[in-house]
Amino acid sequence: MKLIEARQQFISSWGAFGTHWGINRTMAQIHALLLTSPDPLTQDDIMEELDISRGNTNMNIRELINWGLVERVLIPGERKEFFTAEKDIWKVVKQIVKERKKRELEPMLQLLDKLENVEGDKRDKHVKTFIDTVAGIKKLGRQADKSLDVLIKAEENWFMGTMMKFFK
Amino acid sequence: MKLIEARQQFISSWGAFGTHWGINRTMAQIHALLLTSPDPLTQDDIMEELDISRGNTNMNIRELINWGLVERVLIPGERKEFFTAEKDIWKVVKQIVKERKKRELEPMLQLLDKLENVEGDKRDKHVKTFIDTVAGIKKLGRQADKSLDVLIKAEENWFMGTMMKFFK
DNA sequence: TCGAAACTTCAAAATTTATTGAAAGTTTGG
DNA sequence: CCAAACTTTCAATAAATTTTGAAGTTTCGA
Numbered sequence: 001m002k003l004i005e006a007r008q009q010f011i012s013s014w015g016a017f018g019t020h021w022g023i024n025r026t027m028a029q030i031h032a033l034l035l036t037s038p039d040p041l042t043q044d045d046i047m048e049e050l051d052i053s054r055g056n057t058n059m060n061i062r063e064l065i066n067w068g069l070v071e072r073v074l075i076p077g078e079r080k081e082f083f084t085a086e087k088d089i090w091k092v093v094k095q096i097v098k099e100r101k102k103r104e105l106e107p108m109l110q111l112l113d114k115l116e117n118v119e120g121d122k123r124d125k126h127v128k129t130f131i132d133t134v135a136g137i138k139k140l141g142r143q144a145d146k147s148l149d150v151l152i153k154a155e156e157n158w159f160m161g162t163m164m165k166f167f168k
Numbered sequence: 169m170k171l172i173e174a175r176q177q178f179i180s181s182w183g184a185f186g187t188h189w190g191i192n193r194t195m196a197q198i199h200a201l202l203l204t205s206p207d208p209l210t211q212d213d214i215m216e217e218l219d220i221s222r223g224n225t226n227m228n229i230r231e232l233i234n235w236g237l238v239e240r241v242l243i244p245g246e247r248k249e250f251f252t253a254e255k256d257i258w259k260v261v262k263q264i265v266k267e268r269k270k271r272e273l274e275p276m277l278q279l280l281d282k283l284e285n286v287e288g289d290k291r292d293k294h295v296k297t298f299i300d301t302v303a304g305i306k307k308l309g310r311q312a313d314k315s316l317d318v319l320i321k322a323e324e325n326w327f328m329g330t331m332m333k334f335f336k
Numbered sequence: 337t338c339g340a341a342a343c344t345t346c347a348a349a350a351t352t353t354a355t356t357g358a359a360a361g362t363t364t365g366g
Numbered sequence: 367c368c369a370a371a372c373t374t375t376c377a378a379t380a381a382a383t384t385t386t387g388a389a390g391t392t393t394c395g396a
Contacts, residue, residue, distance in 0.1 A: 003295055006286040013279055020190040038297040053386045089304040111181055118174040129206040136257040143328050160311050221356045
């Protein structure tokens with residue numbers, strides 16, 4: 001398979017993959033493009049490669065920067081801004097975990113705390129089922145939260161090495 | 169907070185939560201409704217509680233059954249079918265991990281295997297960056313795949329207990 | 337300070353995804 | 367076997383999301 005073809009397939013699959021994870025297709029494709037690009041690209045490069053509009057490109061680059069996955073690069077003597085993606089996949093994973101934890105897991109845990117204090121008699125099976133379900137999710141959620149904190153701080157070699165050894 | 173209100177909030181939040189994870193709102197809401205329901209419900213109960221159409225309800229129940237999160241229950245003397253959700257959250261998590269691994273991670277790894285065999289000279293930095301990126305994702309992906317296999321087979325107490333102790 | 341290049345914004349349009357509801361299909365009990 | 371009760375399907379519709387592109391703003395060099 002030729003590079004051009006392989007790269008296109010990677011970009012397109014990464015985009016489709018992203019949509020299963022609540023990330024929009026274009027954002028994932030821009031990320032894939034930058035991940036496989038040896039040098040930083042300009043907004044115009046990205047527009048052209050992916051055949052998307054200026055506005056769309058701009059918005060999604062900005063969003064990738066918010067996620068900490070892409071950064072602006074200034075190239076001396078160039079007026080335009082260039083963009084580059086973090087290539088160390090372990091760092092990428094940690095960054096995504098960190099953001100999603102903050103944006104999704106933590107608010108959910110806060111909500112569950114509130115919901116657990118529902119009024120009513122636990123002898124009522126409706127009340128009991130509700131409280132037990134919420135408590136169960138909360139317990140697992142808190143454990144996951146702590147485990148993810150460790151992952152976020154860990155070095156790849158240590159974390160993965162230990163995981164593999166540990167779980168044989 | 170009253171039960172009715174708390175439950176509505178739970179259902180609605182679970183639905184919103186689902187949309188960030190590639191699960192449609194209604195499917196997540198039906199799941200939340202069943203999770204917090206002490207007894208099995210019929211399709212009509214679900215339609216009424218969530219105020220959605222018969223077709224929509226039916227499709228999403230079927231999808232939840234495909235995911236292994238909900239099952240049909242036959243109640244003696246009743247003509248209608250009843251549905252109930254697995255209440256053990258650890259089992260729910262394992263089931264979701266198992267399905268997503270199969271549906272998403274495994275196909276992605278297969279693709280990466282193929283893409284890594286791109287033609288070309290590694291001294292070309294475009295080729296090199298592409299191969300290195302793909303290889304990096306693949307390596308981490310394979311490790312994640314194995315770790316998830318362990319999780320899927322594990323008991324909650326063992327797994328979470330070890331995680332917490334281990335990572336202190 | 338000005339002008340052009342670069343960047344950002346956002347309302348409207350296009351696309352994608354979810355939902356409805358009526359028709360077709362099944363199952364069950366008499 | 368028939369009719370009633372229930373379930374499933376799917377084309378049409380509605381809703382949500384993404385994309386566009388042109389107008390507006392900022393930045394930089396001369």
